[in-house]
Amino acid sequence: MKIIFPLLALLGGIAMAIQAQVNGGLGKKVGAIEGSFISFAVGTLALAFGVLFIGKGNVLAFTNVPKWQLIGGLLGALYVFIMVLVVPKVGVATAFVAVIAGQIIVGAIIDHYGLFGGTRIPIDGKKLIAILLLFVSLYLFNHK
Known part of the structure; x- marks a missing residue:
């Protein structure tokens, strides 16, 4: 059963490679920051449905975590923006x-x-x- 986690990580890597090319193409058509925004908006909607229908945690508990743990979204946005900008070039x-x-x-x-x-x-x-x-x-x- 331990193999499931490395396989999920592999799937995540596959998704990231596809996402990079897809987002790079989107950014060429709508602009880098605009493409990043659209990508995050679609992802946010998908996660919102996940929270509503299959989520088991407590979203409101974010008020109890150290504030530095909330920068993950900013780092993710920075990553997506950089990839949208860089992939079409290299x-x-x-x-x-x-x-x-x-x-x-x-x-x-x-x-x-x-x-x-x-x-x-x-x-x-x-x-x-x-x-x-x-x-x-x-x-x-x-x-x-």
Whole structure:
């Protein structure tokens, strides 16, 4: 049963790659920030239906969480806007190599220091080599 979560993460990655190309095309037609807004509006509607019909939590409990935990939506909006802007210029693969590099580098820093309430997982030599190889990969994807 443990396999379900990595498979769901894989599905999330597939959805993000498709979303990047779809949103990039939308942004070329309506404008980058406008395309980002439309994408978030459609997503917000979908989530609103999910909350109404299958949600089990308590939306109003957001008043009891630390306020810094509410920036996720802003970070998501920034990500979508950047992808709408970048994908038409460099393509999905190059954009995702950069995104993945950013995620892994910052993820390693968050883990190393246990930021945002996470478990401390120190950066070791293998992780540093992997991060270096991410930059090599980004260079190779971008070099023509």
